[in-house]
Amino acid sequence: MTLVLPAVVGVLFASGTYLLLQRTLTRIVIGVSLLSHGANVLLLLSGLGAGEPPIVEGHTTPVRAYTDPLPQALVLTAIVISFGMTAFLLSMAYRSWRLTHSDEVRNDLEDRYLHARGGGPA
Amino acid sequence: MSSLILDTCTRAAFHTMWVFSLFMLFSGHNAPGGGFVGGLIAGAALVLRYAGHGTDHVRRVLPVAPELLLGTGIVFAAGTGATAWLAGGQFLQSGIAKLHLAVLGEVKLPSVLVFDVGVYLVVVGLVLALLETLGRQDPQ
Amino acid sequence: MSVLVPLPVAVSLLGAAVSLALHGRVRLQRALGLAVCIVATGTAVALLTIVQREGVVATQAGGWPAPFGITLVVDGFAAIMVTISTLMLLGCLVYAFGQLDAERERLYFHPVYLVLQAGVCLSFLTGDLFNLFVAFEVMLIASYVLLVLGGSQEQVGSGMTYVVINLLASTLFVSGVGLVYAATGSVNMADLVGRLAELPPNLRGGLGLLFLVVFGVKAALFPLFFWLPDSYPAAPTAVAAVFAGLLTKVGVYAVMRTQTLLFPGDGGPSTLILGVAGATMFVGVLGAIAQSDIKRILSFHIISQIGYMIMGLGLYTLAGLAAGIFYIVHHIVVKTALFLVAGLVERAEGTDALGRLGGFARRAPLVGALFMLPALSLAGLPPLSGFVAKLALVREGLALDRVVIVGVGLLVSLFTLFSMTKVWQRVFWGMGPSPEAVPPGARHGQATAPIAGGSRVRPPATMLGATAALVALSLVIAATAGPLYTITERAAADMLDTTDYLRAVLGG
Numbered sequence: 001m002t003l004v005l006p007a008v009v010g011v012l013f014a015s016g017t018y019l020l021l022q023r024t025l026t027r028i029v030i031g032v033s034l035l036s037h038g039a040n041v042l043l044l045l046s047g048l049g050a051g052e053p054p055i056v057e058g059h060t061t062p063v064r065a066y067t068d069p070l071p072q073a074l075v076l077t078a079i080v081i082s083f084g085m086t087a088f089l090l091s092m093a094y095r096s097w098r099l100t101h102s103d104e105v106r107n108d109l110e111d112r113y114l115h116a117r118g119g120g121p122a
Numbered sequence: 123m124s125s126l127i128l129d130t131c132t133r134a135a136f137h138t139m140w141v142f143s144l145f146m147l148f149s150g151h152n153a154p155g156g157g158f159v160g161g162l163i164a165g166a167a168l169v170l171r172y173a174g175h176g177t178d179h180v181r182r183v184l185p186v187a188p189e190l191l192l193g194t195g196i197v198f199a200a201g202t203g204a205t206a207w208l209a210g211g212q213f214l215q216s217g218i219a220k221l222h223l224a225v226l227g228e229v230k231l232p233s234v235l236v237f238d239v240g241v242y243l244v245v246v247g248l249v250l251a252l253l254e255t256l257g258r259q260d261p262q
Numbered sequence: 263m264s265v266l267v268p269l270p271v272a273v274s275l276l277g278a279a280v281s282l283a284l285h286g287r288v289r290l291q292r293a294l295g296l297a298v299c300i301v302a303t304g305t306a307v308a309l310l311t312i313v314q315r316e317g318v319v320a321t322q323a324g325g326w327p328a329p330f331g332i333t334l335v336v337d338g339f340a341a342i343m344v345t346i347s348t349l350m351l352l353g354c355l356v357y358a359f360g361q362l363d364a365e366r367e368r369l370y371f372h373p374v375y376l377v378l379q380a381g382v383c384l385s386f387l388t389g390d391l392f393n394l395f396v397a398f399e400v401m402l403i404a405s406y407v408l409l410v411l412g413g414s415q416e417q418v419g420s421g422m423t424y425v426v427i428n429l430l431a432s433t434l435f436v437s438g439v440g441l442v443y444a445a446t447g448s449v450n451m452a453d454l455v456g457r458l459a460e461l462p463p464n465l466r467g468g469l470g471l472l473f474l475v476v477f478g479v480k481a482a483l484f485p486l487f488f489w490l491p492d493s494y495p496a497a498p499t500a501v502a503a504v505f506a507g508l509l510t511k512v513g514v515y516a517v518m519r520t521q522t523l524l525f526p527g528d529g530g531p532s533t534l535i536l537g538v539a540g541a542t543m544f545v546g547v548l549g550a551i552a553q554s555d556i557k558r559i560l561s562f563h564i565i566s567q568i569g570y571m572i573m574g575l576g577l578y579t580l581a582g583l584a585a586g587i588f589y590i591v592h593h594i595v596v597k598t599a600l601f602l603v604a605g606l607v608e609r610a611e612g613t614d615a616l617g618r619l620g621g622f623a624r625r626a627p628l629v630g631a632l633f634m635l636p637a638l639s640l641a642g643l644p645p646l647s648g649f650v651a652k653l654a655l656v657r658e659g660l661a662l663d664r665v666v667i668v669g670v671g672l673l674v675s676l677f678t679l680f681s682m683t684k685v686w687q688r689v690f691w692g693m694g695p696s697p698e699a700v701p702p703g704a705r706h707g708q709a710t711a712p713i714a715g716g717s718r719v720r721p722p723a724t725m726l727g728a729t730a731a732l733v734a735l736s737l738v739i740a741a742t743a744g745p746l747y748t749i750t751e752r753a754a755a756d757m758l759d760t761t762d763y764l765r766a767v768l769g770g
Contacts, residue, residue: 078436
């Protein structure tokens with residue numbers, strides 16, 4: 001077990017969260033995909049150590065040769081899903097840019113109501 | 123818009139990539155590979171074409187509606203599961219047929235292969251659909 | 263009879279594939295969608311009767327034995343949920359025939375709708391934590407597409423919030439699954455029951471809380487509900503009705519499933535969950551009172567109603583859980599019906615803003631009646647289904663001496679009644695809008711010419727029929743509350759005593 005991968009997870013989550021809090025759609029999209037990379041690495045880390053594969057039984061083969069196959073299968077699924085999601089988000093951001101020619105997230109409806117009533121800056 | 127270098131490289135790589143993607147598809151049962159990776163490689167080949175000449179060119183290279191590819195792909199994938207189920211097994215249970223072919227010798231043909239073909243078709247169809255919808259130049 | 267278990271999912275997926283290949287032939291797609299929904303509903307009813315007769319049924323997809331393979335399992339709760347969901351999806355599909363404009367329908371509405379059905383059914387049927395994630399994603403991807411179908415500016419803007427929030431929750435979900443696997447070495451829910459129990463209580467509590475947050479976002483629990491009222495009203499009504507009725511309830515199902523099966527706590531009422539339930543009810547209803555569009559009012563009511571279901575979970579007794587499940591069933595039917603009525607009003611008048619409506623009951627008395635019944639049921643007036651559900655919750659709450667949450671629940675019912683009366687008075691009574699108040703065009707580009715103040719309104723037969731059928735279903739629920747309650751009680755018993763579930767999945 002190395003410390004590098006957990007640190008990578010931490011950095012990915014931190015920078016993803018930071019980008020998610022921005023107002024521009026492109027940054028949000030990148031933030032979301034960084035976050036999902038972080039989750040995928042975390043999933044990969046969750047495997048049992050080498051030599052403890054959950055499926056090989058009887059120990060007729062030297063089990064140390066195998067790593068835990070399950071997280072890899074899980075992470076592949078998660079990667080495919082996040083790939084599709086990122087594509088979808090990008091196309092939405094593109095559509096939004098086509099419609100408004102701005103990359104900024106608009107104010108919430110309630111905020112605009114409050115602003116219209118003169119309730120401070122919006 | 124079109125570049126000579128890109129064109130020449132695409133011409134050299136395009137068919138190789140398709141063959142490689144098919145190799146990936148068929149080797150996927152016991153070795154690295156599979157329908158998803160194979161489909162992505164084929165999709166990358168199409169994207170190369172797109173980068174050179176745009177969406178309409180891709181349409182001429184592969185004149186199939188993306189919806190048809192996507193639909194057929196999912197039918198293959200879901201159908202494999204359903205076939206096992208109809209044959210009295212568990213849903214998605216896989217079986218292996220061993221064939222003796224003239225040149226190749228014994229070939230294992232797992233039913234997972236049909237599933238993988240489905241995935242392959244879906245991925246290629248998805249890339250086509252993306253090029254179709256997002257890849258077009260803005261009319262304005 | 264376990265062969266039937268994967269059928270609702272498989273049929274929906276296959277149907278979606280064929281429907282996709284039939285792109286452009288709307289009539290064929292409609293017929294196919296209808297057939298698939300009917301088959302899925304039939305299977306769901308069959309599963310419900312099987313579970314009543316034989317107890318929990320499980321099947322291992324792929325033929326791998328339980329902790330390794332993909333387990334699909336139906337117990338009472340899952341069977342009830344699948345049945346009511348497929349019924350709802352069938353109703354909304356028929357409604358959509360009349361409501362969707364041709365352009366939206368020619369886009370990928372039908373295939374995506376069937377994918378949504380597959381995802382919803384799989385979420386209920388799966389017995390595997392990771393597969394639950396996949397099912398959620400299938401359902402959510404379909405819901406994203408349905409929400410922004412047509413791609414108007416309003417849809418994309420509010421869709422973005424919905425997508426990003428749900429992606430964030432999904433990321434947390436994957437992380438949670440990873441942590442659970444790292445801690446226990448399994449993701450099969452039945453297998454996890456024993457393995458999680460061996461963990462130190464702090465770790466188990468932390469994992470339980472993480473999943474509560476994840477599903478709390480999907481279920482719109484306090485304080486994670488803020489995305490809901492902004493995104494639902496933007497969708498076409500048939501879609502918004504499915505979302506309102508079903509999607510948050512899938513989240514509620516997941517909360518109840520994980521909190522009872524995987525993280526049962528110490529077995530008594532949970533003050534944390536009851537507090538969340540109370541806050542969800544109260545804040546939701548206050549939001550609803552402040553709104554002035556029908557769909558937004560109804561969206562806030564979804565939030566407040568979810569509080570009642572979670573209250574059932576928080577009580578954590580047989581009667582409490584049974585009442586919670588009954589509440590879910592009642593709510594899915596009633597809320598979907600209300601959204602469909604809102605769609606009828608919006609279609610006829612071109613708006614759903616309260617200030618621009620009025621006198622609708624005079625012009626469409628039937629629609630008025632169709633609104634009145636579920637609205638009163640939502641508020642919990644006897645003898646409608648909402649009354650039965652709330653009565654069961656309140657009685658159990660009093661029996662457990664949880665007076666505060668009962669008080670909040672009753673107060674919120676009163677506010678709900680107030681809010682529904684407001685909608686009734688502004689939309690269905692009165693003289694109708696003055697001519698200049700009618701907006702020139704319709705919202706979301708559904709171009710229906712504004713109709714002159716006095717004329718009768720005739721919605722398409724499919725829309726009216728589907729709405730009427732759902733309202734009738736809510737009356738049936740009220741009329742057969744006794745037998746239905748027995749079924750939910752048995753489902754709750756299975757949730758509290760998991761031996762039957764474990765035996766069905768793990769064997770032995």
